[in-house]
Structures are given as C-alpha cells and as structure tokens.
Amino acid sequence: AIDGQRLWSSLMAMAEIGATPNGGSNRLALTQEDAAGRHLLIEWCEEIGCQVRVDGVGNLFIRRPGKRNDLKPVATGSHLDTQPKGGRFDGVLGVLAGLEVLRTLHDHNVVTERPLELIVWTNEEGSRFAPAMVASGTYAGVFAVEETLARQDANGVTFGQALEETGFKGNLPIGEPQLASFFELHIEQGPVLEEEELAIGIVTGVQGMRWFDLTIQGSAAHAGTTPMSYRHDALAAAARLIDRLYTHAAYDTSGDTKVTFGCLEIDTPSRNVIPAKVSLTVDLRHVVEAQLDTLEERLHSELADITNTFGVAVDLERTWASPVVEFDKQCVAALEKAAKCQDIPYRRMMSGAGHDAVYVSRVAPTAMLFIPCRDGISHNEAEYSTPEHCALGAQTLCDALIANANS
Amino acid sequence: AIDGQRLWSSLMAMAEIGATPNGGSNRLALTQEDAAGRHLLIEWCEEIGCQVRVDGVGNLFIRRPGKRNDLKPVATGSHLDTQPKGGRFDGVLGVLAGLEVLRTLHDHNVVTERPLELIVWTNEEGSRFAPAMVASGTYAGVFAVEETLARQDANGVTFGQALEETGFKGNLPIGEPQLASFFELHIEQGPVLEEEELAIGIVTGVQGMRWFDLTIQGSAAHAGTTPMSYRHDALAAAARLIDRLYTHAAYDTSGDTKVTFGCLEIDTPSRNVIPAKVSLTVDLRHVVEAQLDTLEERLHSELADITNTFGVAVDLERTWASPVVEFDKQCVAALEKAAKCQDIPYRRMMSGAGHDAVYVSRVAPTAMLFIPCRDGISHNEAEYSTPEHCALGAQTLCDALIANANS
Ligand SMILES: NC(=O)NCCC(=O)O
Numbered sequence A, B: 001a002i003d004g005q006r007l008w009s010s011l012m013a014m015a016e017i018g019a020t021p022n023g024g025s026n027r028l029a030l031t032q033e034d035a036a037g038r039h040l041l042i043e044w045c046e047e048i049g050c051q052v053r054v055d056g057v058g059n060l061f062i063r064r065p066g067k068r069n070d071l072k073p074v075a076t077g078s079h080l081d082t083q084p085k086g087g088r089f090d091g092v093l094g095v096l097a098g099l100e101v102l103r104t105l106h107d108h109n110v111v112t113e114r115p116l117e118l119i120v121w122t123n124e125e126g127s128r129f130a131p132a133m134v135a136s137g138t139y140a141g142v143f144a145v146e147e148t149l150a151r152q153d154a155n156g157v158t159f160g161q162a163l164e165e166t167g168f169k170g171n172l173p174i175g176e177p178q179l180a181s182f183f184e185l186h187i188e189q190g191p192v193l194e195e196e197e198l199a200i201g202i203v204t205g206v207q208g209m210r211w212f213d214l215t216i217q218g219s220a221a222h223a224g225t226t227p228m229s230y231r232h233d234a235l236a237a238a239a240r241l242i243d244r245l246y247t248h249a250a251y252d253t254s255g256d257t258k259v260t261f262g263c264l265e266i267d268t269p270s271r272n273v274i275p276a277k278v279s280l281t282v283d284l285r286h287v288v289e290a291q292l293d294t295l296e297e298r299l300h301s302e303l304a305d306i307t308n309t310f311g312v313a314v315d316l317e318r319t320w321a322s323p324v325v326e327f328d329k330q331c332v333a334a335l336e337k338a339a340k341c342q343d344i345p346y347r348r349m350m351s352g353a354g355h356d357a358v359y360v361s362r363v364a365p366t367a368m369l370f371i372p373c374r375d376g377i378s379h380n381e382a383e384y385s386t387p388e389h390c391a392l393g394a395q396t397l398c399d400a401l402i403a404n405a406n407s
C-alpha cells in the first residue's frame, strides 16, 4: 500500500517552489522555478536508485529496472509546469503519485517483471509556449522537433533557448523509450466527481480542442469627436464577437460546448483613443468532433458579421487542433479493475482538459484516471484535492501499474 | 499677414521630435521627447526676444511685451504633448500658430497695447497622466497642485517626478499670470467642417465628458473543464458591457452620445484560463449635461446586469467629470468678426474634444477656433490638415489677438 502521508508531504514540498501569495504555484515551463521543481524530483528519484534520462525537448524519463529489462516499460507520469497562477495539483499529482509508487516498491524491495518509467513531460500547460502538451506531442511524432524548439513565448524566447538556459536539453533520442503502456493520474479539474460524490473517474477519452490567434484591425480615432457611425472600433468589434460566442455556448444546455477568450490585448491603448487593433486568443472545445467543426464555423460567421458591422479587418489563424481522443480499452479496463478491487466508487468519463496522455495514446496503449478537486476549480491558485483522494488515486494507479508490469 | 509657409515648416520640424513610423508623433507628456519639443519652441521664442516663465506644474508662459505691461496679457496657446501614436497637429498647431503670430509682429516691429502671452499647457492629452487638461485645470484652480504632482502614470512615475526629470518644474506661482482673455486654435478632430466644406469653426462651447476606471472581478478556472454555467468570466462580462453601451450609443441617431473603452487589460492572461480579473477605462460624452447623467445611469444599470448575469463583482470609480462648457460671448464674437473680415466660410459649433480652453474659461474670457482635418481623424498617426487651412486658422487667430490686445 502506498503512503498517503508521504505523497502529501511531497506535494506540499513541490508547491513551495514558485509558491504564489494565494496558495498556488507559478512554475511556467522551462523557467528557473520549473527547473528547480525538476531538480527536486530528480534528487528524490536518485535516492531510491532510479536513473534519469532527458530527451531533446526536455522530457524526463526516470527508470526503475524490472526483471526483464529487454521489455518495454510500463509508464506513468504527467507534468510539473503550471499556469502563471496555477494550483498545487494539476500535473504535479500525476508525477508525485508515480514517485510514490516507485518509493513503495523500493520500500518493499519489490521488482516488477517489466521496468517502470516515470515521465515528466515538458510544457504541458501551453501557457508559456503554445500549444499545450507540445513535448509529449513531439515525443509522439505529432510535432517536428525543430518546430517545437523554435516556438516562442510572449517575450520572443524560444523553447530551444529556454531548454539550454535551464540545462534540460538532453540527448535521449526523441520517441525513446517506447512504452508498453501509459497511465496518467490527474485531478479532474471540473465539478463532476465532486457533485456525484465519487472518488475516482476512469477516463475513456478527451474532448477535442482548437486554439486560434485572432487580430482585429480597426482604426484609431478621437473618443470625443468621432460620431459612433464613423468608428471602426476594434475593441467594440471584439466585444461583440466574445459576447455572441459566449452566449451561443451558454445556450447549449448539454454543457458540452465551451468557448474561452483567455488573452486580449489592445495595441497602444489610451483612454481617449478608439482602439485600432486588438489581438486575442480563442479556445473552442467539444466532446464531438463534428460539433467542434460547427462551432468553428460559427466563429467564422460571427467574424464575417463583425467585419461588416464594424468595418474592421480580421485575421484568424488556427494554431492548434487536438481531435477527440478515445483511450485504449484494455488500459481503461485495467484502471477500472484496480478501482473495483478496492471498492472505490467511480464512474467513466471524458476529460475536458487536454493531457499528455492525449498524444502518448497515439504511440502506446494509454488511459487516465481522475480524482475530484474542490468546486471543480483548476488553473487557479485555490485548486485543492484532499489528501484522502490523492492517496486513493495513487493507490489505484499503483495497482494498475504493478498488474500491467507483471503481465 | 502671417507667413503660412513658415508656420508649416515649424509644424513639420516639431513633428520630427518623437516621429513615429507611420507619419505621426509620440511625445507623451513630460517624456524626453516632450521636453525636446519644448526646448525647440523656447529656442524659437527667444530668437524673437520673448521671455519664458514656467509654473509649478510645467506650464510655459512666453511673453511678448506690449506698451502697457501693467495690463493683463491677451493669451493664446495649446499643448505640445501627444497621444502615444498621435498626429502632428493636435495641440501643436495652436502653439505654433501662436508663435507665428509673435514672429509676424516681430517682423513688422509691431508692439500691441497689452502684452501677448503664448502658453504651452502640460499633459493636455491625459494619455500618460489622467485626467486630460490637468495642468490648465491646476492653473485654473480646479485641481490642487499637490494632487496634480502626485498623479501617476501606468508605471507609477508621478507627475512631480516627471517634471523634475525633464527640468520643467518652474517657480512661477500657480494661477499667474492672470489673463485678459484666451484664444485657442485647434484642429477640429472630427468630420463636420470637412463635410460642410468650411474652413473655420467658431467654437461656442465644449461637450461634457466623464472618465471612469472599472474593475471586473470574476474567478479563474479551466477553459476546458468548466461548464459555461459554472463560469465567472470577467472578460465575457466586460464584453457584454462594452457591446451593450456601444450599441446604446450607436442607436442615438443624433450622434451626440459617445462611448469609448480605450484601455482593457486582463490580469495574468493565459489561453486556457478563464479571465479572473479585467481592468478597463470608460469615456462617456454628451453635449447636454442631463443626457450625460442619463448615460452614466445606463452604465450603472448595465453593470448591475453583468454582476447578476456573470456572478462577477464590479468596482467603478469616476475619476474625472468635465461639465458642458459655454465660452465667453465676446470672445466668440471677436473670432467670428476676424473670420468674417477675411470672408472665410465658417460655422459655430461645439467641441467634442476637451481642450485647455475648457479650464482656462473658468478664470478668463475664452473662446476657440477650429480648422478642418482630413476625414475627421485625430489621435491617429494619419491626422492631417492642409497648409492652407493651418494658415487661415493662424491668420484668424492673429487678427483676433491683435484686436483684443489693442482694445
Ligand atoms: N490539464 C491541463 O490543464 N492541461 C492544459 C491543456 C488544456 O488547456 O486542456
């Protein structure tokens, strides 16, 4: 049995690195804080005799040998990077629960048939470098390495430069090692499990998501002298678009349509100048791919509408599309069995968030499990899961990993 | 007669200081660029024997003595500061037309009865330090000196610090000298004169304007996992407000209602995080004070509405209210007479923009005149007025100044 108290202490120790004023963490990908978090983990893993390898996009592969090291490893893991005002569990739980499994095996001197691999994927959040899950996507061959290394943050620093600066550009070839299977534990980041008073969610797939960069170009003019009918107000046009799409999504009572504008910036803002140019980001999600297509069409038609109404020009670039994913049936069943064996109340569900498991599932049998988080809140300093739920999740993960590594 | 060619050369020389890529100027108040513009003007004025004095908020008073220097001066002027991407005429024309009048008198060795005073008011635009016209307002006793010196720009630099850094903290007591009258020439910054093919607008007053700082507080949550019905999206709430007020203003076919949101900023933006906090500015204007009250009430009711609909908290602070102004009838008549004598087609009109004349009118008989600007565009690098219109405006100003200084 895993040690829930030790897991909790590790979570709280990791949260100290980049701690924010309101109880969250700020470890944006490949910053000094992210590097410090990785070094702490590496120290913990080396204490129990594991070996750390780093690939060309900074993914960490931490191996606990098995009896048959010629076989592919059974893997688990998640990410240590956070949102700029992120929580203490998103990603971190999946990594430290994996560590807890390795520590438990170490304590009891258990050696599995297959080796075990604990993985830390780089830049999962997509907040510093877009898109999200870019390094697991590179591992899985979805993104070319050179393309990933050239991606820039808001200050123009490339992913490659940030890797060099933090010392996490490794030489393990991209795509290695191949995995027998991959299991990722994560907090749900949504309200369902808490509402239904379930301790575990067995994740059967992940909804589709699309990211866009949008620029609206109007023209600058004087706020006091320009009649409304003469204006080409880029912000008013953006506001119309946001309100229309938000309302459209809100009217879908199934709750499956999701629309978010996370960033919006006015070029050269001034109180008494009609905004000439606005840049914003769009995040569209749906569990059904065809519905996501319809939602994207809606975005286009609303853009055509504001172009006409406000006399502005729009430039829309789709920067990321992650299709709806269905996880491996056997991996799902393995997790379900582990939950059942412990008599933990669970349900099957889709994930609303993207996870590294999305891309890993393209190259290895994959599934995920969720635990509840308070009020369904994530990407927020207030994010919280109980020690009990963390321990239950880690135990379920542990049981599934051992079963898979010995079969 | 004034020298239109010389006036145009001066305008173009001033525009070189802080020149922007697309043909405008960037001389935000009390920056090094603004200081350089002032030094150029001072050099020009000293060449023709004028004396420069500076008051405690950086206003420049440039005197050409008359025969009766015991009498109050007849004054003209405007401002040299610009928007961050401003034009070459807004403010600058009023200052350099005043210079052209002084140069013309100098050329012809004419000495007026009363002294003449050319004034450069500090921080008219309100873009670096809010509100607009803050230094003419201080001169007129509307704002306390200490309050003005303590006002901060977006980086927390105070007006007082910026004065010291640029060397424009003078020792002329605030409120001195008192003026016999004040005439300000400006570009219209709106489309009326151009549309009606008139060369001069005689400005009888200025519309009322109110500025607000608004914060909308929602809560951060995950863009992928949070159902629309669970969200407290501060940006979506702001968008609803902007769209509603914009639409309300646009429906007023008189064109008298004006609503502008010039600045909007998301706190800690991230693509896949629902915006928790948005700060924005609101600029409301109307030619009728009671209608401005109604518009402000509408702002409050829309805020109440988004508070309910989005479950956000709002914090609205009115930072500035400049009531509707009516200029001095005799000064208006003096300008009208000058236009008539030259057979210049003109009309009477209200100003949509605030001007230093607004505050000066509280302590001295005041009026303004406008010339057309291309497409009514201002607060834009593309702002333009023809050399002919600039010269006509300067000539009308010159005639009115001389008539007043000799009466
Ligand atoms: N788990 C998580 O928050 N991933 C970030 C990618 C996303 O936006 O879904």
Ligand SMILES: NC(=O)NCCC(=O)O
Residues within 6 Å of the ligand: A222, A223, A224, A272, B090, B124, B125, B126, B132, B133, B189, B352, B353, B354, B355
């Ligand atoms: N003239 C001018 O642009 N003044 C700035 C103050 C205002 O916003 O009206």
